[in-house]
Amino acid sequence: MNQITEQVYYIEPYAQTLNAHVVKVREDGIVLDRTIFYPEGGGQEGDRGFINGVRVLDTRLTDGQIVHIMETTDPFREGYEVETVLDWPHRWHFMKAHTAQHMISGTMYTKAGINTVAVHMSDEIITVETDRGDIPLETLYQIESAVNEEIINSREVSSLEVSHSEAESLGLRRSIKVSGDVRLVQIGNVDLIACGGIHVRRTGEIGRISYAGSEIVRSHVRTIWYYSSSAVSHQREDREVVNEAGVLLSSRGRNIIPALEHLIQENRNLKAEVRSREEMIASLVLADGKKVFSSPVELSAYHKLCSEGRVFFAVYEREGGVNWLLCASDGLFSRFREKLFPLYAMKGGGKGIMYQGSASCSADELLSAAQGIIMESERNG
Numbered sequence: 001m002n003q004i005t006e007q008v009y010y011i012e013p014y015a016q017t018l019n020a021h022v023v024k025v026r027e028d029g030i031v032l033d034r035t036i037f038y039p040e041g042g043g044q045e046g047d048r049g050f051i052n053g054v055r056v057l058d059t060r061l062t063d064g065q066i067v068h069i070m071e072t073t074d075p076f077r078e079g080y081e082v083e084t085v086l087d088w089p090h091r092w093h094f095m096k097a098h099t100a101q102h103m104i105s106g107t108m109y110t111k112a113g114i115n116t117v118a119v120h121m122s123d124e125i126i127t128v129e130t131d132r133g134d135i136p137l138e139t140l141y142q143i144e145s146a147v148n149e150e151i152i153n154s155r156e157v158s159s160l161e162v163s164h165s166e167a168e169s170l171g172l173r174r175s176i177k178v179s180g181d182v183r184l185v186q187i188g189n190v191d192l193i194a195c196g197g198i199h200v201r202r203t204g205e206i207g208r209i210s211y212a213g214s215e216i217v218r219s220h221v222r223t224i225w226y227y228s229s230s231a232v233s234h235q236r237e238d239r240e241v242v243n244e245a246g247v248l249l250s251s252r253g254r255n256i257i258p259a260l261e262h263l264i265q266e267n268r269n270l271k272a273e274v275r276s277r278e279e280m281i282a283s284l285v286l287a288d289g290k291k292v293f294s295s296p297v298e299l300s301a302y303h304k305l306c307s308e309g310r311v312f313f314a315v316y317e318r319e320g321g322v323n324w325l326l327c328a329s330d331g332l333f334s335r336f337r338e339k340l341f342p343l344y345a346m347k348g349g350g351k352g353i354m355y356q357g358s359a360s361c362s363a364d365e366l367l368s369a370a371q372g373i374i375m376e377s378e379r380n381g
């Protein structure tokens with residue numbers, strides 16, 4: 001794959017410093033004769049760190065070369081000897097994530113015949129997109145338990161180079177993407193796959209994983225997993241949320257759900273009751289016969305009361321202005337738009353017999369102006 005740089009990260013995946021020589025200075029970074037910096041790939045982030053004290057922002061495979069993306073390339077010339085220092089916590093975190101992802105995908109495949117379509121890893125989560133439209137929760141819990149058991153057993157993670165034909169004869173769960181010799185990565189009896197990533201030595205380093213949920217993408221189930229320290233911190237956070245919700249609802253554990261359902265239903269009923277009372281008030285207001293008025297209730301309460309031939313203009317005061325509702329013909333609305341919209345910074349529209357919007361002015365000035373327009377229209381017939 002790469003002819004210029006010796007990939008020391010495969011030989012010594014736990015090396016944190018290395019001396020090397022600059023073989024190329026590019027605009028975006030530098031290329032070395034040997035490196036412990038792993039370039040982004042296979043869902044794994046590129047390494048960060050320092051070269052001669054200058055920050056390495058990322059490591060990428062560009063034009064077939066491993067490029068160390070530098071904060072600045074100014075201090076570097078071809079042939080210079082440099083000291084490279086890896087951001088080890090960042091790298092180790094991703095080694096754990098990557099190995100955990102193999103274990104999840106491998107276990108999904110062997111226990112349930114589920115294939116992995118795509119993966120992604122971040123600081124906090126691993127996502128594994130599957131080839132399934134639906135996976136029972138029970139199956140996911142079985143996978144979670146099986147993976148955690150293999151983590152506790154701290155299985156050895158090993159790699160070996162084999163010929164392409166030998167690799168193909170093994171019937172791996174994922175097709176081989178490279179030509180020529182293949183690097184196989186084996187995790188106990190959990191997974192065997194062709195992979196160019198970096199892994200931990202033993203699965204025990206991962207600590208644990210926990211299933212965090214699923215979502216549907218491209219009609220596939222994408223599973224989400226916490227790992228290592230995030231598995232603990234998220235579990236604590238989830239527990240705190242449940243406990244706090246329990247206190248607010250005076251419930252515990254599974255009783256929280258019916259308590260919440262009851263609250264939601266109660267809220268729906270109350271909203272419906274408020275709405276029916278507002279509509280009753282609106283009909284009383286209209287029965288009074290006024291055509292222009294400030295409404296004591298939200299204007300949506302008048303929607304059902306709008307009918308052809310009926311004319312009224314109502315405003316409802318809110319912070320910084322008013323909401324308005326006009327029940328009238330489109331001819332009258334056109335007059336409002338022409339004469340009042342520019343004067344009172346009115347916005348809004350509608351069709352047929354109902355028009356509504358907002359305005360940045362006081363209720364009184366808008367009402368008296370509206371009164372004028374309606375009276376004028378009645379005079380003109």
Ligand SMILES: [Zn+2]
Pocket residue numbers: 098102185195196197198199
């Ligand atoms: Zn791998």
